Amino acid sequence: MVAPVTLCLELLGIACLLATATSREVNQFPEGFLLGAATASYQIEGGWNEDGKGESIWDHMLHEHPEYGNNGDNGDVACDSYHKYAEDVQALKDLGAKVYRFSISWPRILPNGDLDVINQPGIDYYNNLINLLLENDIQPLVTMFHWDLPQALQYIGGWPNPILADYFLEYARVLFDNFGDRVKLWTTFNEPISFTRGYAGSGGQAPSQNASGIGDYLASHTVIRAHAMVYRLYNEQYRSTQNGRVGITLSTNWYEPLDDREETLAAQERMFQFEFGLYANPILVDGDYPAVVRERVDNNSRAEGRPRSRLPSFTEEEKRMINGSADFLGFNSYTTMTVFSREHGISPSMDRDSGAFRMPNYTYPTSSAIWLTVVPWGFRRVLDWASTRYPNYPIIVTENGYADYGDLDDQERISYYGQYLAEMLKAINEDGVNVIGYTAWSLLDNLEWNSGFSVKFGIYHVDFNSTERTRTPKASASFLAGIYRNMSVPEEYFQ
Ligand code: NOJ
Secondary structure (H helix, E strand, O other): OOOOOOEEEOOOOOOOEEEOHHHOOOOEOOOOOEEEEEOOHHHHOOOOOHHHOOOEHHHHHHHHOHHHOOOOOOOOOOOOHHHHHHHHHHHHHHHOOOEEEEEOOHHHHOOOOOOOOOOHHHHHHHHHHHHHHHHOOOEEEEEEEOOOOEHHHHOOOOOOOOOHHHHHHHHHHHHHHHHOOOOOEEEEEEOHHHHHHHHEOOOOOOOOOEOOOOHHHHHHHHHHHHHHHHHHHHHHHHHHHHOOEEEEEEEOOEEEEOOOOHHHHHHHHHHHHHHHHHHHHHHHHHOOOOHHHHHHHHHHHHHOOOOOOOOOOOOHHHHHHHOOOOOEEEEEOOOEEEEEEOOOOOOOOHHHHHOEEEEEOOOOOOOOOOOOOOOHHHHHHHHHHHHHHOOOOOEEEEEOOOOEOOOOOOHHHHHHHHHHHHHHHHHHHOOOOOEEEEEEEOOEOOOOHHHHHHOEOOOEEEOOOOOOOOEEEOHHHHHHHHHHHHOEOOHHHHO
């Protein structure tokens, strides 16, 4: 079991480490590899209207429409991390985490989304969290936007309104000014493909706007521009003094073709391009949308009798700004689905434009999330795929994890992590994929969006019936702690 690659990790002054391949077994992580855990503001913080925080689109939607959630669950209190962040840091410390991925709630910093009010208690909260992490030798990896848009900005249309890019730029500036001296790893957006669905139908993602096949593309367009503007801002005004790294987190499953017919393989390609390439191609490849996406949305728009494509276009100047606007790729992946060619979905919709259909393969072990089956080999394939398609960008796996019903003795989660981490290590050590970090989803049981507290991803149990929101480590927490301590995955997971 010998690793055939030489890796140079040059990140945030963690030093440049040369791990020569020959010295490392396949079950070992490269030296300097960042292992940790992840959360997101709305899913854990609570304190939804405390100390000057503004309303977010998720606060708004689940208050107005509790039926869009589960059983009346919402993020009003969640894990109460707004008050209990020190316990979260202790949990990370016990885990042996070197990195904590969390997100900043935009309306906690800017209650109206704009600079008219800068909420000092919100800034204090994240300063306290960041300082405590650093005191415990845990690097913050900060997501600027994990779906909780200030409702004030939804009143002007939200992400489909191009001006949101300017608002996001100013918000990012506040973050760099206040936290950039200590935060060296940033991702702008978490999973744009997920939150832009909030403009493609009602009852699911906030803000639940019915503009399928139009609003989702417009939102994505603004988000890509906003991301690039923030990246350029960092280059021009902060990089030389703060010396951090700025990336974006995109998500995809592995899509296994149903058969090896040409049309099925073409559908597999379309699925990847509509879900991942939509963002990765402009940002990491050439500044523009994938050709297959451009062509299909343009053609469908024409056939629908529209005078313009539902997919907007970037100007040449925007393409130059967008192209190459990332220092690393944040990568979320959980499962594998089967894909084949099929016209489906309402018209217009991204589904219909893609002409590709996906479904979970329930012959694999299931979880408490309907979309998540346990297919470890797919994780290696999707990492290989991403690093082949988008070379030159180090990958941080910003999310990966398993959903159950909350058992403290969570053997299925242990098995998931053991197997998925083994596949990731094969990708790193045998296939030469440049993965430099991994944050397990999630540190805590938390609000799984519309599924509420019923779907549990935590390695720490949270007692949502107690006002204390007591945290208790599950068996998987000590399993991962062993891996993090030894920087290796037990050999049995490689058999
Ligand atoms: C994706 C999202 O980023 C996160 O918020 C969510 O809880 C997990 N995946 C699990 O569904």
